Amino acid sequence: MAVILDGKALAxxxxxxxxxxAHDLTLCLGRLPTLAVILVGEDPASQVYVARxxxxxxxxxxxxxxxxxASSVTRADLIAVIKGLNQDETIDGILxxxxxxxxLDRYEILQYIDPVKDVDGLHPLNQGYLFQGxxxxxxxxxxxxxxxxxxxxxxxxxxxxxxIGTSILVGRPxxxxxxxxxxxxxxxxSKTRDxxxxxxxxxxxxxxxxxxxxITAAHxxxxxxxxxxxxxxxxxxxxxxxxxxxxEKKAAFxxxxxxxxxxxxxxxxxxxxxxxxxxRFNAQQTFKNS
Amino acid sequence: MAVILDGKALAxxxxxxxxxxAHDLTLCLGRLPTLAVILVGEDPASQVYVARxxxxxxxxxxxxxxxxxASSVTRADLIAVIKGLNQDETIDGILxxxxxxxxLDRYEILQYIDPVKDVDGLHPLNQGYLFQGxxxxxxxxxxxxxxxxxxxxxxxxxxxxxxIGTSILVGRPxxxxxxxxxxxxxxxxSKTRDxxxxxxxxxxxxxxxxxxxxITAAHxxxxxxxxxxxxxxxxxxxxxxxxxxxxEKKAAFxxxxxxxxxxxxxxxxxxxxxxxxxxRFNAQQTFKNS
Numbered sequence: 001m002a003v004i005l006d007g008k009a010l011a012x013x014x015x016x017x018x019x020x021x022a023h024d025l026t027l028c029l030g031r032l033p034t035l036a037v038i039l040v041g042e043d044p045a046s047q048v049y050v051a052r053x054x055x056x057x058x059x060x061x062x063x064x065x066x067x068x069x070a071s072s073v074t075r076a077d078l079i080a081v082i083k084g085l086n087q088d089e090t091i092d093g094i095l096x097x098x099x100x101x102x103x104l105d106r107y108e109i110l111q112y113i114d115p116v117k118d119v120d121g122l123h124p125l126n127q128g129y130l131f132q133g134x135x136x137x138x139x140x141x142x143x144x145x146x147x148x149x150x151x152x153x154x155x156x157x158x159x160x161x162x163x164i165g166t167s168i169l170v171g172r173p174x175x176x177x178x179x180x181x182x183x184x185x186x187x188x189x190s191k192t193r194d195x196x197x198x199x200x201x202x203x204x205x206x207x208x209x210x211x212x213x214x215i216t217a218a219h220x221x222x223x224x225x226x227x228x229x230x231x232x233x234x235x236x237x238x239x240x241x242x243x244x245x246x247x248e249k250k251a252a253f254x255x256x257x258x259x260x261x262x263x264x265x266x267x268x269x270x271x272x273x274x275x276x277x278x279x280r281f282n283a284q285q286t287f288k289n290s
Numbered sequence: 291m292a293v294i295l296d297g298k299a300l301a302x303x304x305x306x307x308x309x310x311x312a313h314d315l316t317l318c319l320g321r322l323p324t325l326a327v328i329l330v331g332e333d334p335a336s337q338v339y340v341a342r343x344x345x346x347x348x349x350x351x352x353x354x355x356x357x358x359x360a361s362s363v364t365r366a367d368l369i370a371v372i373k374g375l376n377q378d379e380t381i382d383g384i385l386x387x388x389x390x391x392x393x394l395d396r397y398e399i400l401q402y403i404d405p406v407k408d409v410d411g412l413h414p415l416n417q418g419y420l421f422q423g424x425x426x427x428x429x430x431x432x433x434x435x436x437x438x439x440x441x442x443x444x445x446x447x448x449x450x451x452x453x454i455g456t457s458i459l460v461g462r463p464x465x466x467x468x469x470x471x472x473x474x475x476x477x478x479x480s481k482t483r484d485x486x487x488x489x490x491x492x493x494x495x496x497x498x499x500x501x502x503x504x505i506t507a508a509h510x511x512x513x514x515x516x517x518x519x520x521x522x523x524x525x526x527x528x529x530x531x532x533x534x535x536x537x538e539k540k541a542a543f544x545x546x547x548x549x550x551x552x553x554x555x556x557x558x559x560x561x562x563x564x565x566x567x568x569x570r571f572n573a574q575q576t577f578k579n580s
Contacts, residue, residue: 107422127421128414132397132458158483166469168422175465179456179477184488186476187469193448197491198474 002251005148005227007260011267015060018267021274022061025281032063033277035093035119036085040078040104041071046097053095056266062273065091071101078104079112086114092277093119095269098169116280119272122168130173133180137272142174144264145206145227146181152225152253153204157182162199164188164215164241165208170229174206195219207241217246225253229261292541295438295517297550301557305350308557311564312351315571322353323567325383325409326375330368330394331361336387343385346556352563355381361391368394369402376404382567383409385559388459406570409562412458420463423470426569427562432464434554435496435517436471442515442543443494447472452489454478454505454531455498460519464496485509497531507536515543519551 025033035057039050050066057064067081085091094117100106110118115125121139129136153159161183165171175185188198190209199205199219207215208229220226230241240257248254255261315323325347329340340356347354357371375381384407390396400408405415411429419426443449451473455461465475476488480499489495489509497505498519510516520531530547538544545551 124418128418158481191448192474
């Protein structure tokens with residue numbers, strides 16, 4: 001039976017250091033470190049996520065402000081809100097909650113967020129730094145996956161890892177983070193001809209497709225580590241990409257859903273907000289002293 | 291016996307269209323499209339590469355200017371040269387020939403090149419666009435590899451591809467380009483525990499390590515396509531990563547060294563220069579008309 005990789009507990013371990021950092025920054029800045037969230041429309045899942053992020057901010061001593069915009073907001077008005085937050089010296093991090101309504105192109109809009117306030121790590125410049133192996137602000141879910149993996153496997157050099165899913169939020173940045181650690185990485189997708197072929201030898205499998213029970217015991221070798229990024233509501237229950245009950249018997253380590261990757265995503269968002277606040281503060285000090 | 295993927299011939303096929311485009315742009319711009327090359331120091335290989343690029347520019351009707359700087363040039367002086375070229379309206383593309391002397395950090399210096407003139411596609415912003423699947427200026431060697439692959443395999447959906455090498459010049463951008471085409475991509479490196487395991491089932495293998503004869507017949511399945519990005523001087527001969535004589539007997543398609551990827555790199559640099567010139571011209575027209 002696999003050991004459960006408890007994301008809730010691992011995230012909780014990071015809280016004291018983050019609270020201390022938030023407190024130190026509050027003294028330096030003369031105000032609380034601050035996140036601005038932009039929430040467009042009424043998507044119920046987004047409402048839940050934003051509320052959770054705000055609650056965690058409060059727990060750690062981070063101020064959060066939510067800008068609620070109608071789903072009919074124009075591109076120009078949305079960009080104006082972002083530009084205002086870029087210029088506002090009291091805002092350290094800006095988070096545009098996704099998804100956006102269909103008339104707004106998220107790739108185009110995300111470019112307007114000042115890269116130094118881009119706490120989701122979705123600005124192309126931050127993605128370019130990650131690509132170069134010089135990461136600045138990195139997307140929170142892949143950071144969380146990496147920490148879960150490193151909690152049971154400290155050296156990833158030469159380790160065979162298969163990622164299923166190629167999104168810019170999870171699959172692509174995670175592939176880069178793992179390559180950076182020396183792993184041999186395979187990135188599969190919904191078109192992959194024979195998924196078992198690319199998962200059956202993997203030391204670590206990360207699935208990020210949102211397809212319930214995609215990964216069965218047949219996909220997994222004995223003693224593998226399984227990270228399940230999927231979270232799907234099925235018959236009023238939350239399930240993941242992985243057939244947990246079957247896979248748990250073969251794997252050495254496995255994340256549950258919920259309570260695996262989810263809490264790690266939120267805690268890394270908090271870390272990114274404080275990192276952004278610290279780096280802006282340090283840059284201003286350097287500027288003052290020069 | 292494998293069919294040879296003749297990069298020299300494939301590159302030559304692109305010349306007439308590029309010459310026509312250079313000619314059209316010359317009429318639009320009222321001057322030749324222009325590349326500025328910055329060559330720091332006296333590295334003999336760099337001298338050869340720069341001379342080849344300049345010769346190809348001349349063939350196609352592109353002006354090239356070479357800024358030769360001493361290997362002792364300071365960071366500040368090098369950046370000043372780049373900023374001058376950024377501001378010079380008559381320069382369409384800027385190429386900083388790599389490698390740089392040890393006292394200069396290429397990642398830091400490359401950030402100073404205006405992204406719209408970055409014809410090598412090495413600015414983090416251009417790499418971020420590529421990462422997002424919205425490529426603008428893309429590194430020339432991976433573009434050339436993709437075209438060689440597409441010359442024998444038009445649909446890459448679900449195709450299993452193994453890349454050996456994780457550099458920002460070849461392995462990483464090529465992985466993104468191939469993922470974008472729907473391929474299942476494995477990225478191996480020098481630390482990969484069992485290279486044969488990740489190459490033996492691959493439909494396509496791309497090797498970009500600079501390690502002579504790394505890929506033997508044992509690595510390759512019958513009917514695979516082999517792209518050899520390596521080019522190494524060994525006993526006064528140019529050889530690649532692949533044991534050509536042995537692998538040729540098993541592969542369906544294979545690139546030679548020299549005459550495979552090399553000519554494709556140069557022709558794609560030319561295409562990038564003209565693309566950069568065209569996009570700057572179009573942006574200026576839009577600005578004038580708005």
